[in-house]
Structures are given as C-alpha cells and as structure tokens.
Amino acid sequence: MDYSMQDLMAITAMQGFAGLSFFSVLLLMALGLAIIFGQMRVINMAHGEFMVLGAYTTYMVSTLAAGLGPWATEYYILLAIPLAFLSAFLFGMLIELLMIRHLYHRPLDTLLATWGLALIMQQGFRSIFGAREVSPNTPSWLEGSWRPTPMIDIPINGMAIMALTVIVTLGVVWLMYRSRWGLRVRSTMASREMSAAVGINTRWVDRLTFALGCGVAGIAGAAFTMISSTGPTSGTLYIVDTFLVVVFGGAGSISGTVVSAFLIAQGQSILEFFLGSSMAKVTTLLVIIAILMMRPEGLFKSKVRR
Amino acid sequence: MTDIKKPFSRRKLLKSMVALPIMASGIAGSKSLFAKPATSEINTTGLAVTDDTVQVGILHSLTGTMAISETGSVEAETLAIEQINEMGGILGRKIEIITEDGASDWPTFAQRARKLLREDKVASIMGCWTSASRKAVLPVLERENGLLYYPTFYEGLEQSPNVIYTGQEATQQVLASLNWLYNEKGVRSFYLVGSDYIWPRTTMKIARIHIEQHLDGASVVGEDYAPLGHTSFGSMINRIRLRRPDAIYGAVVGGSNVAFFRQLVSAGLDGSNQTLLNLATTEDEVLGIGGENVEGFYSSMKYFQSLDNENNQEFVRAFKARWGEDSVIGDVTQAAYLGPWLWKEAVERAGSFDVEKVTAHSPGIELNQAPEGYVKVHDNHHLWSKTRIGQWRRDGQADVVWESDLIEPDPFPEGYQ
Numbered sequence: 030m031d032y033s034m035q036d037l038m039a040i041t042a043m044q045g046f047a048g049l050s051f052f053s054v055l056l057l058m059a060l061g062l063a064i065i066f067g068q069m070r071v072i073n074m075a076h077g078e079f080m081v082l083g084a085y086t087t088y089m090v091s092t093l094a095a096g097l098g099p100w101a102t103e104y105y106i107l108l109a110i111p112l113a114f115l116s117a118f119l120f121g122m123l124i125e126l127l128m129i130r131h132l133y134h135r136p137l138d139t140l141l142a143t144w145g146l147a148l149i150m151q152q153g154f155r156s157i158f159g160a161r162e163v164s165p166n167t168p169s170w171l172e173g174s175w176r177p178t179p180m181i182d183i184p185i186n187g188m189a190i191m192a193l194t195v196i197v198t199l200g201v202v203w204l205m206y207r208s209r210w211g212l213r214v215r216s217t218m219a220s221r222e223m224s225a226a227v228g229i230n231t232r233w234v235d236r237l238t239f240a241l242g243c244g245v246a247g248i249a250g251a252a253f254t255m256i257s258s259t260g261p262t263s264g265t266l267y268i269v270d271t272f273l274v275v276v277f278g279g280a281g282s283i284s285g286t287v288v289s290a291f292l293i294a295q296g297q298s299i300l301e302f303f304l305g306s307s308m309a310k311v312t313t314l315l316v317i318i319a320i321l322m323m324r325p326e327g328l329f330k331s332k333v334r335r
Numbered sequence: 336m337t338d339i340k341k342p343f344s345r346r347k348l349l350k351s352m353v354a355l356p357i358m359a360s361g362i363a364g365s366k367s368l369f370a371k372p373a374t375s376e377i378n379t380t381g382l383a384v385t386d387d388t389v390q391v392g393i394l395h396s397l398t399g400t401m402a403i404s405e406t407g408s409v410e411a412e413t414l415a416i417e418q419i420n421e422m423g424g425i426l427g428r429k430i431e432i433i434t435e436d437g438a439s440d441w442p443t444f445a446q447r448a449r450k451l452l453r454e455d456k457v458a459s460i461m462g463c464w465t466s467a468s469r470k471a472v473l474p475v476l477e478r479e480n481g482l483l484y485y486p487t488f489y490e491g492l493e494q495s496p497n498v499i500y501t502g503q504e505a506t507q508q509v510l511a512s513l514n515w516l517y518n519e520k521g522v523r524s525f526y527l528v529g530s531d532y533i534w535p536r537t538t539m540k541i542a543r544i545h546i547e548q549h550l551d552g553a554s555v556v557g558e559d560y561a562p563l564g565h566t567s568f569g570s571m572i573n574r575i576r577l578r579r580p581d582a583i584y585g586a587v588v589g590g591s592n593v594a595f596f597r598q599l600v601s602a603g604l605d606g607s608n609q610t611l612l613n614l615a616t617t618e619d620e621v622l623g624i625g626g627e628n629v630e631g632f633y634s635s636m637k638y639f640q641s642l643d644n645e646n647n648q649e650f651v652r653a654f655k656a657r658w659g660e661d662s663v664i665g666d667v668t669q670a671a672y673l674g675p676w677l678w679k680e681a682v683e684r685a686g687s688f689d690v691e692k693v694t695a696h697s698p699g700i701e702l703n704q705a706p707e708g709y710v711k712v713h714d715n716h717h718l719w720s721k722t723r724i725g726q727w728r729r730d731g732q733a734d735v736v737w738e739s740d741l742i743e744p745d746p747f748p749e750g751y752q
Contacts, residue, residue: 032577036577040573040576042572043569043576043602044570044573046569047567047569047570047572047573048569048570050567050569051567051569054566054567105709114352131581136427152398153404155398159406160397160402160403160406161403161406161619161622161623162403162593162622163623163625164623164624164625166625166629167597167625172600172601172627173601173603174601174602174603176603182602182603184569184598184601184602185601186597187569187601228391253566254596255597256566256597257566257593257594257597258398258593258624259622260403260623261402261403262399265400265539266356266564266566278594295618298567298569298570299570301570301571301574302570302573302574303561305559305571305574306531306559306560306561306562306565306568306570306571307531307560307562309559309570320396
C-alpha cells in the first residue's frame with residue numbers, strides 16, 4: 030500500500046499526540062504515588078483504589094447532576110474533580126490516622142497492610158456500587174475530536190487530560206518546592222528529629238503528605254472516567270504502571286517521575302505503532318529492567334538521607 | 336419438547352394442560368405424572384436427592400474482576416430455577432441452590448467444584464464463565480463424574496461428556512458474521528483486533544483462515560492484540576487508520592472494551608464512517624461503554640435483549656421483575672438461563688438424576704420457548720442456534736439487522752486449525 034506524504038504527516042502528528050496523551054495519563058497516575066513513596070517511603074498498594082474512589086465520586090456527581098437538568102450534565106465534571114480530590118484526601122487522612130502511622134518503620138508491613146486495604150476497598154466498592162462497571166456520561170464538549178486538517182483527528186478528551194495533568198503537576202511542584210508547607214515536608218524527610226526540634230509538627234506533615242498523595246490519585250481517577258470505565262477492581266490495572274513510573278524515575282524526585290513517565294509513554298507508544306501492543310509492553314518492560322539493573326536507584330538518584 | 340412456562344401466565348398454563356396427556360405418554364419411565372417416582376429409582380449414584388428436594392450448585396465469580404460479567408449469569412440461573420420450582424420442580428423435587436464463589440481465581444474454581452461434587456453431591460452445576468475457569472474445573476468434573484452447564488460463547492476445541500455448552504462456539508459466531516460483512520456490507524479488507532489471551536487468538540485464527548481461503552478477494556490487512564486491561568489505544572488506532580480497512584473485526588473484552596470504543600470515537604472513527612463488528616460486546620458491556628460510543632457499530636451474538644419474540648418479552652419482563660427494572664440482559668445471561676431448563680428436560684427424559692443417564696438423554700433435546708427462539712442440543716453437547724447481527728443504538732440496546740439460519744455447532748472445525 031502506498032501512502033502520500035500528507036498521510037504520513039498526519040499519522041506522525043496523531044502518533045505524537047498519542048504518545049503525549051499516554052504520557053499525561055501515566056504522569057497523573059504516578060504523581061500521587063511519587064509524593065507518598067518518594068517523600069515518605071510508604072509503599073501504598075492501595076494507590077489504585079484511591080483512584081477508583083475518585084472515579085466513583087465523579088460517577089456519583091454525574092448521577093446527581095443528571096437529575097438537575099442538561100446544564101448540570103454538561104459541567105458536572107468541573108465540580109467532580111475537586112470533590113474527587115476531597116473524598117480521596119479525607120479518606121487518605123483517615124487511613125493514615127488508623128493504619129499507616131503505626132507502620133512507618135516497617136516498610137514490608139506497610140506493603141502488606143495497604144494491600145489488605147486495597148482488597149477491603151475493592152469489596153467496599155462492589156458492595157456499594159455493584160460489580161458491573163459504570164461510566165458517567167461524558168459532557169458533549171469533551172466528546173469527539175479536533176480537526177486542524179481533514180486528516181488529523183486530535184481527541185478532545187485527551188487534550189483535557191493533558192491540560193489537567195499540567196495544572197496538577199504545577200500545583201504539586203509549587204506545593205513541594207515553593208510553599209512553606211513543602212519546605213516542612215522536605216525537612217521532615219531529610220531529618221525527622223531535627224525538624225521536630227525546630228518546632229515542625231511532623232505528625233501533621235506525615236498525615237497531610239499522605240492525604241495529598243491520595244487526593245491527587247483521586248483527581249487521576251476522576252480524569253480517567255473520560256477515557257475508560259470504572260469497576261471495583263479497576264485499581265489493579267493502574268498499580269503496576271504507576272509503580273513502574275515511580276521506581277524507574279527514581280523515588281524522591283518529582284522531576285524524575287515526569288521524565289520517566291515521558292520516556293515510558295513515548296517509548297511504548299512508538300513501539301506499539303510498529304510492533305503491536307503486547308510486544309510493545311514486553312519490550313518496554315525488558316528495557317526498564319535492563320536499565321534498573323544498571324541504575325538500581327532509577328534515572329534520578331534520590332536525595333533523601335537514610 | 337419442553338415449554339419454558341411462566342408460572343403466572345394463564346394462557347400458557349392452559350396450553351401446558353392440554354399438552355399433559357401427550358407428554359405423559361411420551362416420557363419414558365414415569366408411571367404417572369402425579370405420583371412421584373421413588374428416590375431410590377431416580378438416584379442410584381448417591382446424589383443429593385431426597386423425596387422432596389434436589390440440590391444444584393451455582394459456581395461463578397461473585398467477587399474479583401470477573402464478578403462484573405458473571406453476576407448476570409447467576410441471576411439468570413437463579414431465575415430459571417425459581418421458575419422451575421414454581422412449576423413443581425423436577426420429578427416432583429424442588430431444586431435447592433448451593434452457591435459457591437469462584438472469586439475470579441481458577442484454582443478456587445476447581446476447589447469449589449470439588450467441594451460441590453464430593454461433599455454436597457450436587458446433581459448438576461451451573462457455572463464457569465471464562466475458558467480458564469472451565470479448563471480448571473474440567474478435570475474435577477471428569478474425575479468426580481459431575482455435570483456442568485457452561486453459558487459463555489467460547490473458542491471451541493473442546494467436547495467433554497461432563498459439560499453441556501449452552502453458549503456458541505467460535506465458528507457459529509465468527510463465520511456467520513464474516514460472511515455477513517462480506518456479502519451485505521461489501522467488506523473486502525479486514526483489520527483484526529483482540530485482547531491478548533486464548534479466546535481472541537483462537538477466534539482470530541479461525542477468522543483469518545476463513546477470510547483468506549473462503550471469501551474471494553478479501554484480505555486481512557492487519558492483526559493486533561492488546562494486553563488484558565489495556566487502556567491506551569492511541570497507537571493501535573493510528574495503525575488501523577494507516578491501513579484504512581473496510582471493517583474492523585474485534586474481540587476486545589472487559590474494561591479494555593470501554594477504553595477501546597471511547598478512544599476510537601474520540602479519534603473520529605465512529606459508526607457513521609467506520610464499519611466495526613466486535614464479538615464480545617453485549618448489553619452488559621455497553622452499559623459501561625456508553626451507548627453514544629458504540630452507536631452504529633455491530634456485534635454478532637445469538638441473543639440480544641431487544642429480540643422481538645413472545646418468549647423473549649416474557650423473559651425480559653420476568654428478569655426485570657426479579658432483578659430490578661434497570662437490569663440489562665446480555666448474550667451469556669440468556670445462555671445461562673437455558674442451563675436449568677435443558678437439565679430439567681434431560682432429567683425428565685432420563686427419568687433419573689444420574690449424571691450418565693442425564694447426559695445420555697441430552698442430545699436431541701429441543702427448547703421451543705427459549706428467549707433466543709428454538710435451540711437443540713447436538714450430539715457434541717453444544718447447541719444448534721441462530722447467529723444475529725445487532726447494530727447498537729444510543730440507548731444501549733441493539734437493533735437486530737440480520738439473522739442466520741440455525742447453525743450446527745462444530746467445536747473442532749476441519750480446515751480451521
């Protein structure tokens with residue numbers, strides 16, 4: 030089959046966008062975990078379930094909005110995203126209070142406990158929302174595609190997720206590196222005793238950091254309702270990719286997470302285009318394993334003092 | 336022949352009373368319809384049959400990933416059993432259900448099946464959904480001599496004396512739909528996509544052979560598989576666009592289904608400009624995908640909830656009355672509903688609950704009043720059935736646009752392996 034120059038240009042443009050779109054999905058998933066795992070060294074196996082919590086919050090808002098009239102179904106998502114953040118944030122805080130804070134010096138036990146939490150949350154979702162997958166109605170302004178030329182289709186929901194990712198990333202970076210609170214978080218991670226000695230309430234810092242990570246996961250969940258459906262066990266689909274991004278990037282640095290998400294997303298989507306999805310996944314994993322063997326700390330070395 | 340009767344339908348009740356004398360003379364081994372046969376006569380293998388009851392197992396995933404899909408089957412089997420009980424049960428025995436949870440975990444399925452057969456001694460099991468769970472249960476069934484009614488459409492290449500397959504095997508679903516695309520839609524180039532596991536791979540193997548060897552002038556321009564649970568289809572969609580196929584022929588399942596369709600539509604490929612037929616999309620999935628994302632696309636199934644016939648209207652009404660107005664009924668749910676009725680008929684023909692006698696009397700059973708219409712059990716334990724093409728509407732239901740003749744099940748298709 031022969032292709033015109035225009036065809037190839039169009040495909041290249043759309044393929045570039047597919048990579049960017051996958052990048053923003055991966056980054057949004059991984060940001061929350063980068064905060065929790067990177068800053069606190071807590072391996073939160075229930076991270077995917079916090080995303081699902083955000084997704085179900087979005088679903089509930091959309092169901093309620095459907096009763097209010099057509100304008101509500103168009104714009105519910107603008108309210109759903111902050112609410113998804115809030116519900117995951119508050120639940121994260123509760124979990125920190127009841128469970129995580131007792132396990133700070135026992136990383137393997139945290140792994141097990143949060144995995145248990147993940148199972149409990151899954152069954153909770155199933156009992157409340159039923160076993161079937163649900164998906165909120167997409168507002169019509171997020172449907173369809175943008176056509177700069179007759180041959181190029183850029184999905185609008187992809188652009189929306191990209192924009193959201195930029196906002197959330199900038200927000201997190203500002204919080205961690207530009208705000209007083211971020212300074213306290215980083216100082217607590219550098220030296221807990223010293224920070225406590227200068228009057229930082231390290232308990233609250235821990236609690237808020239964990240809750241923030243969960244809240245960001247909630248936002249990710251809300252965004253994913255635009256591209257995929259939500260079921261009680263959807264979280265298990267996200268967790269592997271999420272850890273991959275954070276570990277590959279080098280725990281402890283947000284920029285590492287950004288770079289790692291970008292490399293994995295572009296690499297995988299280019300491979301996917303030439304090899305097909307399954308082989309692309311295999312190849313990506315092999316490359317990552319090889320790189321991690323050479324650089325066990327990930328791409329960016331962590332600056333956390335042990 | 337048996338009628339699937341609704342307990343409260345007076346007209347049907349009258350019809351069945353007219354039929355009684357004929358049936359009484361027809362059923363071998365039953366001395367009189369109104370005197371129950373002795374338990375010792377109808378149960379020589381120590382099954383859980385008493386003078387008043389018989390126990391049956393339902394074995395599906397109530398928890399875990401597959402609960403999404405299997406819930407509908409549990410509901411349909413329960414409904415069928417309740418209806419049979421309202422009509423007086425089987426051989427005068429009321430059916431009692433023992434529900435076991437396979438928990439989306441294949442070894443658990445095997446272990447629960449062993450428990451049902453060894454400890455509970457159930458007379459039959461309605462259950463399993465994925466091929467993996469069926470393969471795990473199969474050796475247990477054969478060792479303990481149990482009987483399984485399996486509802487899912489699947490890849491074929493299996494025929495066990497201990498299983499009755501109430502869903503379609505691959506050739507029934509695939510060949511008819513490919514021929515339809517070729518003849519009715521003028522499709523000459525096919526792009527095959529699927530999730531990466533046994534059912535889509537086997538199905539697409541059959542599809543490719545059929546396209547290349549039996550459809551004159553047609554070709555496969557691409558074949559792609561995505562890992563289970565894959566949610567980023569951007570690159571795959573670009574690959575498809577580059578080849579510009581007349582039709583996308585899909586076997587994408589589960590949560591991936593939703594992401595696949597949504598991204599396809601938001602990339603500008605929708606029912607108005609792209610012919611697409613996905614094998615694994617039922618009303619259940621459309622609930623999650625959203626009607627607006629599948630509008631105009633096709634599925635090939637033996638059953639759609641919108642089938643316009645009296646049996647089906649009655650079935651949909653009863654199902655909604657029992658499980659809620661919002662329930663949707665997919666292909667597998669309907670196939671699961673057939674299980675208990677096929678078993679009832681086989682037991683009554685055999686005049687016994689003994690598994691060997693029941694399976695021996697199964698081939699040749701005809702159900703006239705199945706929601707999907709007429710079905711018949713083949714010697715190979717699969718069902719003769721019709722294949723339908725449904726075109727999805729925005730409200731999540733399908734318009735049936737084409738219907739095949741009755742298709743013979745062929746689990747080991749010659750020349751397709």
